[in-house]
Amino acid sequence: MNILIIGTGYVGLVSGTCFSEFGYKVTCVDHDSNKIKNLKKGIIPIYEPGLNELVNKNLNNKNLNFDTNLNKYLNKSDCVFLAVGTPSRRGDGHADLKFIFRAVEEICLNLKKKIVLVTKSTVPVGTAKKIKELIKKLNKEDLVCVASNPEFLREGSAINDFLRPDRVVIGTNDQHSKKLLNKLYSPLNIRQVPMVNTDTETSELIKYASNSFLATKITFINEIARFCKKTGTNINDVSRAMGLDKRIGPKFLHSGPGYGGSCFPKDTLAMSKIFKDKKIRFNIVDTVIKTNNKIKEDLSKDILKVIRANKVNKILFLGLSFKPETDDIRESSSIFIINYLIKKNKNLIISAHDPVAIPNCKKEKLKVNYYTDLEKSFQKQEMVIIATEWNIYRSINFENLYKEMNSNIIYDLRNIYSSNKEIPKIGFKYYSITSK
Ligand code: NAD
Numbered sequence: 001m002n003i004l005i006i007g008t009g010y011v012g013l014v015s016g017t018c019f020s021e022f023g024y025k026v027t028c029v030d031h032d033s034n035k036i037k038n039l040k041k042g043i044i045p046i047y048e049p050g051l052n053e054l055v056n057k058n059l060n061n062k063n064l065n066f067d068t069n070l071n072k073y074l075n076k077s078d079c080v081f082l083a084v085g086t087p088s089r090r091g092d093g094h095a096d097l098k099f100i101f102r103a104v105e106e107i108c109l110n111l112k113k114k115i116v117l118v119t120k121s122t123v124p125v126g127t128a129k130k131i132k133e134l135i136k137k138l139n140k141e142d143l144v145c146v147a148s149n150p151e152f153l154r155e156g157s158a159i160n161d162f163l164r165p166d167r168v169v170i171g172t173n174d175q176h177s178k179k180l181l182n183k184l185y186s187p188l189n190i191r192q193v194p195m196v197n198t199d200t201e202t203s204e205l206i207k208y209a210s211n212s213f214l215a216t217k218i219t220f221i222n223e224i225a226r227f228c229k230k231t232g233t234n235i236n237d238v239s240r241a242m243g244l245d246k247r248i249g250p251k252f253l254h255s256g257p258g259y260g261g262s263c264f265p266k267d268t269l270a271m272s273k274i275f276k277d278k279k280i281r282f283n284i285v286d287t288v289i290k291t292n293n294k295i296k297e298d299l300s301k302d303i304l305k306v307i308r309a310n311k312v313n314k315i316l317f318l319g320l321s322f323k324p325e326t327d328d329i330r331e332s333s334s335i336f337i338i339n340y341l342i343k344k345n346k347n348l349i350i351s352a353h354d355p356v357a358i359p360n361c362k363k364e365k366l367k368v369n370y371y372t373d374l375e376k377s378f379q380k381q382e383m384v385i386i387a388t389e390w391n392i393y394r395s396i397n398f399e400n401l402y403k404e405m406n407s408n409i410i411y412d413l414r415n416i417y418s419s420n421k422e423i424p425k426i427g428f429k430y431y432s433i434t435s436k
Contacts, residue, residue, distance in 0.1 A: 001024045001025070001078050001079065001180075001183070001184060002024070002025045002026075002027075002073075002076050002077045002078050002079075003016070003019050003024050003025065003026045003027070003077060003078070003079050003080075003081065003184075004026075004027050004028075004029065004070070004073050004074060004077040004079070004080045004081070005019075005026065005027070005028040005029070005080075005081045005083055006029055006030075006070065006080065006081065006082050006083060006084060006103045006107075007028075007029075007030060007082070007083040007084040007085070007099075007103075007121075008028045008029075008030040008032075008035060008036070008039060008045070008066065008083075009046075009083065009084075009085060010046060010048070010153075010155055010158065010262070010328065011083045011120060011121070011151050011153065012028055012030070012081070012083030012084075012120070013028060013039075013044075013045075013046065013048075013051070013055075014048065014051065014153055014158040014159060014162055015081065015083060015120060015151060015153075015162060016028040016064065016081075016083075017051065017054050017055050017058060017064060017159075018054070018159065018162040018163055019184070020058040020063035020064035021054060021057075021058060021063075021163070022187040023063065023187075024063065024184070025063055025065075026058075026063060026064050026065065027064075027065045027066070027067055027073040027077075028064070028065070028066050028067075029066070029067050029068060029069070029070050029073070030066075030068065031068065032068075033068050036066045036067060036068050039055070039066040040059075040066050042055060042056040042059055046326075046327060046328075047325075047326060047327035047356040047357075048155065048156070048158050048159070048326065049156065049157070049159070049325055050159040050160075051158070051159060054159060070106055070107070070110065071110045074107060074110055074111060074115075075110070075111070075112050075113050077115055078115065078116065078180065079115065079116045079118060079180060079181075079184060080107060080115050080116070080117050080118065081118045081119075081120045081149075082100055082103055082104075082117070082118065082119045082120060082121055083120045083121055083151075084099035084100060084103055084121055085099050085121070086099065086100065086121045086122055086123055086266075086270075087266060088265075088266040088269055088270070092273070093269035093270065093272065093273050094124070094269075094270060094273045095122070095123060095124050095266065095270040095273075097123065097124075097127060097130075099121075100119070100121060100123060100127065100131070101130075101131075101134060104117070104131055104134050104135065105134070105138065107144075108134075108135055108138035108139075108140040108144075109138070111140055111143050111144070112143075113143065114142075114143050114144075114145075115143065115144055115145075116144075116145045116146075116147055116176065116177045116180050116181065117131070117135075117144050117145070117146050117147070118146075118147045118148070118149045118177075118181065119131070119146075119147070119148050119149070119150075119204075120149055120150065120151050121151075122150060122151075122207050122208070122211070122263065122267055122270075123148075123204055124204065124208070124270055124273075124274045125201050125204045125205045125208070125274055126201060126204070126274075127148075127204060128146050128147070128148050128171070128173075128200035128201065128204065129200070129201070131146050132146050145172075145174050145176050145177040146173075146177070146200065147170065147171060147172045147177040147178075147181060147200060148169075148170075148171035148172075148200040148203035148204050149168070149169065149170055149171065149181060149203070150169055150171075150203060150204065150206060150207035151207075152165060152166070152167075152169075152207070152210065153165075155261070155262075155323070155325070155326035155328050156323060156324060156325030156326045157325070163188075164191060164193070165188070165193055166193075166194075167193065167194045167195070167196055168185050168188065168193060168194070168195050168196070169196045169198065169203050169206050169207070170182065170185070170195060170196065170197050170198070170203065171198050171199055171200040171201070171202060171203020171204065171206075172197070172199070172200065173199055173200055178197060182195060182197070207267075208267055208270065208271045208274070209271075211263055211264055211267040211268065211271075212267065212268050212271045212282075212284075212285050212288070214252050214264065215259050215264040215267075215268045215285075215288055215292070216284060216285070216288050217252040217253065218252050218256075218258075218259045218264075218292075219258075219259070219288045219291050219292050219295070221235075221238075221239060221242075221252075221253045221254065221255050222255050222256065222258060222291075222292075222295050222433075223291065224238055224255070225255035225415075225433055225434050226295075226298075228255075228434045229433065229434045229435065234434075235255050235415065235418075235433075235434045236415060236418060236419060239253045239254060239255065254414075254415070255415055255433055255434065256333070256389075256413060256414055256415070256433065257295065257296060257299050257333035257334075257337070257387070257413040257414075257433065258292045258293075258295040258296040258299070258333050259292055260322040260323075260330070260331040260332045260333050260336070261322040261323065261328060261330060261331055261332070262322075262328055262330040262331065264331075265292075265331045266331075268285050268288060268289050268292075269289060271285050272285050272286050272289060296333055296336050296337070297340075299333075299337065299413065299433065300336070300337045300340035300341065302431075303337060303341065303385065303411055304340075304341060304344055304345070306383070306409065306411060306431055307341070307345070307348070307383065310382075310383070310407065310409050310429070312348075312382045312383045312407065312409060313347065313348060313349060313382060314348075314349045314351070314380060314381050314382045314383070314406065315341070315348060315349070315350050315351070315381065315382065315383045315384075315385060316350075316351045316352065316353065316371075316377055316378065316381040316383070316384045316385070317334055317337075317338060317350065317351070317352040317353070317368075317385050317387050318352075318353055318354075318374075318377075318384060318385065318386045318387055318388070318390075318393050319334055319353075319354055319357075319386070319387040319388020319389070319390055319393065320332060320334045320335065320352050320354040320357040320358070320361050320387070320388065321334075321354060321356065321357040321388055322334075322388070323388060323389075324388055324389055324390040324391065325390075326356075326357075327356040327357045327359070327360050328357075328360070329357050329360045329361055329364070332357075332388075333387065333413070334352070334387040334388060335361070335364070335366065337385070337387070338350055338352070338366060338368060339366075342367055349369070350367070350368050350369070351368060351369040351370070351371060351377060351381065352366075352368045352369070352370055352371070352377075353370075353371045353372070353373075353374055353377040354370075354388070354390075355390055355392065358370045358372065374392060375400070375404075378400070378401050378404035378405060379404050379405075380404070380405070380406045381404075381405050381406065381407075382405065382406050382407035382409060383407065383409035383410070383411065384401065384405070384409070384410050384411070385410075385411045385412075385413060386410070386411070386412045386413060386414055386416060386417075387413050387414070388414070389414040389416060393414075393416065394416055398422065398423055398426050398428065399426060402426050402427055402428065408427050408428045408429055409428070409429050409431070410423065410428050410429070410430050410431065411431045411432070412430065412431070412432040412433070413432070413433055414433075415432050415433055415434060417430065417432070418432045418434060418435060
């Protein structure tokens with residue numbers, strides 16, 4: 001089977017590489033010629049554990065190929081995946097589908113054979129129908145079957161999530177697409193991965209409903225954490241005990257500085273919008289969106305209060321990516337808080353360490369001094385904010401940190417050290433999302 005993937009971002013690159021690992025012939029195309037030039041040489045544009053090895057293996061055995069030119073491969077493909085971005089539309093929160101429709105136009109302009117066109121990008125309910133209308137307008141309806149196959153991978157564990165998914169959702173309204181997509185994913189049958197076959201609209205809804213639920217779960221525990229902060233009760237014990245209940249489960253129950261990343265913020269907003277379009281209010285998700293924004297703002301205000309009370313001028317952020325094991329900084333809470341602090345106090349000198357996200361931050365032109373050496377980053381700081389729970393921040397040598405710093409403030413946004421009794425004894429003033 002020949003597969004064409006449009007878009008080599010986090011989803012397109014991982015999906016294309018994993019399909020080539022199944023043994024299919026895959027070409028990934030992208031408009032970004034620099035990205036493609038590097039990918040052809042096996043240089044990966046993102047940080048994703050295990051991806052480098054897998055891309056290079058499949059480049060070498062010729063199962064995987066990269067190009068900027070869609071036309072060269074389109075008419076040799078059986079299945080074309082759309083893995084382009086669907087960001088929030090400026091101003092109204094609807095998913096912006098311009099990249100989807102442009103790609104569909106490009107495909108129709110050059111198409112001469114029958115294909116199954118599959119949306120892997122996260123798109124609002126009804127998008128497959130709109131794609132079909134566009135294809136009809138471009139007189140290619142006899143050549144294209146439209147399907148939906150939302151992606152559930154998580155950055156940081158994307159390869160494993162793709163090769164060992166909890167389920168695969170296949171949304172089709174015709175037998176040809178259904179048969180082809182089930183065959184495409186048949187290498188997962190050995191692992192007994194459940195295949196959920198449904199119609200295109202339901203498939204589109206499943207993705208938004210899943211992300212909205214996960215965002216709700218995170219926000220729920222963050223609200224409980226606010227209560228713990230007021231009452232001195234222990235959020236870690238609450239999370240653990242709740243998570244041990246099999247009906248609840250332990251995942252997405254760790255309190256933190258609000259959800260971020262490239263999916264939850266935009267997908268919750270889009271979910272709220274598609275409900276409103278149908279004249280229904282999704283009260284829970286509307287509240288989650290508001291609450292998550294408020295959590296980030298309140299935390300920023302609290303950090304500012306600590307800065308003022310302790311006359312802090314120099315701050316070090318540990319972690320810039322929105323979560324560990326990725327270089328993705330889209331909607332990262334660290335970046336939100338850094339921008340808030342800079343806006344409120346122009347005299348603050350902010351530094352940051354991150355294992356992989358610094359190049360992406362530099363593109364954003366943040367007013368921050370960057371460190372790649374953790375020990376060096378401690379020198380002469382007055383306050384350290386633990387912002388992302390990278391493993392290297394779980395084993396900080398606090399004796400050494402105390403010696404290197406010019407003051408003694410720690411603010412732990414991930415609650416990593418809230419039960420560590422040694423930190424105050426060394427001389428630190430320790431603040432966290434749940435301790436005053
Ligand atoms: P991304 O922004 O990282 O990558 C999109 C890529 O598509 C870019 O490289 C861009 O140059 C390319 N592109 C856009 N239009 C193109 C065209 N016409 N032809 C060729 N290339 C084109 O996006 P992403 O994070 O990979 O997300 C893609 C989709 O998958 C989104 O809808 C997202 O919501 C969804 N998704 C993302 C994740 C995730 O963890 N990032 C997980 C599941 C689903």
